[in-house]
Amino acid sequence: MNNELATAIKNKEVILFVGSGVPKNLGLPTYAELIDQMAEHLGFNPETFNAWGNGDFLVLAEYYFLQKGNLGGLRSWMDRTWHDSKIDISKSKIYKLIVEMDFPIIYTTNFDRWLERAYDYYEKEYVKITNVADIARTRNDKTQIIKFHGDFDDDSSLMLTESNYFNRLDFETSLDIKLRSDSLEKSILFIGYSLSDINIRYMLYKLHMQWKESSYEHIRPRSYIFLVDPNPIKERILRERGIIPIVAEGEEPGVSLAHFLKQLKDQM
Template sequence: MDKLREAYRNNRLILFVGSGVSANIGLPPWRELIDEIATQLDYDPEVFDTYGNFLALAEYYRIRKGNIGPLRSWMDREWHRDIEIRNSEIHRLIVQGRFPAIYTTNYDRWLENAHDAHGVDYIKIANASDLVKAQTGVRQIVKFHGDFDDDDSIVLDETSYYERLQFETPLDIKLRADTLSKAVLFIGYSLSDTNIRLLFYKLSKMWNERETKGVRPISYVFSHKPNPVQQEILSQWGIRMIASEDDQPGLALQRFLEDLVEGDIKP
């Protein structure tokens, strides 16, 4: 934790935000999205779920519909209803933290809405054309898997996900540059999620290429409970696990962020 705190205090800590953060404010689980795909395609949801993993089912949707427009509209509508973002302590702590850049694999707008609610400026970056908007001293929110304002940027189906993992897009080049001298902290990710583990693996390969130059970044992932198996596996990829002993994932993450963000200012 000492090196993590040092990176944070020196404004050299990049945050990577996963779906667990959005789940904390009551967004529907992925299961509901799969059920909606089945409904729109006139399948029984329980039967449809047996036909493949989420990426494959989303791929089938895109093939049948021609694009993900109707599904994106449903997600945008259902994921932005009746939530008072000021009530989310986790979002407040993220907004008020010393994070020069926040990367997120979430499509929803709640990180942006939280910044608006707390009066903190930011620049949203979801594609190559957004990169020119970057300004020194203004936080960047990088929508690493796309944004609802640009259907083509959304990484949802199998093809788009595999293309994303090639790590050859302008956003990947930006990530390499951002992590050249900064640490990375992952929050809101399930360590059992194969898609996220592929992201960890790809990042570790990218960082390994720098190791000979002595500039491999330090990275961390927060978990709400200890897991010695995952800790050992992640360690070989250069990712250090920070574990809590709290049974409630949301409360565990909140307390961790309070310690990190507010630890220096508490009496």
């Protein structure tokens, strides 16, 4: 299976989809730490604040927005903390492999700039796409980095609150339409995602239904998701939706992902 995927990557037939598990390996703060920051900004005890929201980041961010009127303070803290000058992108095997594998299109649900900084560091050209205006600047000779849930350079694009996500459920924004179009001709490889992420599961469902309703499901390109937490129930559902799980066990997640990407690159 990995040989088939490696060949497709070599032939520029694969879209990479990057989740929060990838920059986590750089030591970025967790969502639990972001919740603590919201509590501090609002003058709440972090444990109490977290309990009131049942640990749901989207709900707590929604409350933060209603109380503050904007997400400026939280966004500034995230930007500063996630791009700490002590982080050395040259030491990340994962980001180096992503750049070297030369994917034509990369989608990411992350807000941070580490993909862009990795491409800058290794002097590989790219075009960043955050909104419909950026789509007009796409070029086939440069990697497209699509910030699917927003970017720190455009506060209005950030999907941080529950309302942001509810508005996205129609799956009809310009970036959603671009993804639907891109996925018609290319496979997708998902890395850095957990099957507990309802947002990614919903997106996979919508892509599956696009194919199912087209009557051309039999020619759909294969898509894959790399997982470090085996879950036979959710894996079965993924297969039903046209996504092949590749499960690694027994290693620390970052080590497993780096090993997986290295194997793919060596087989290309």
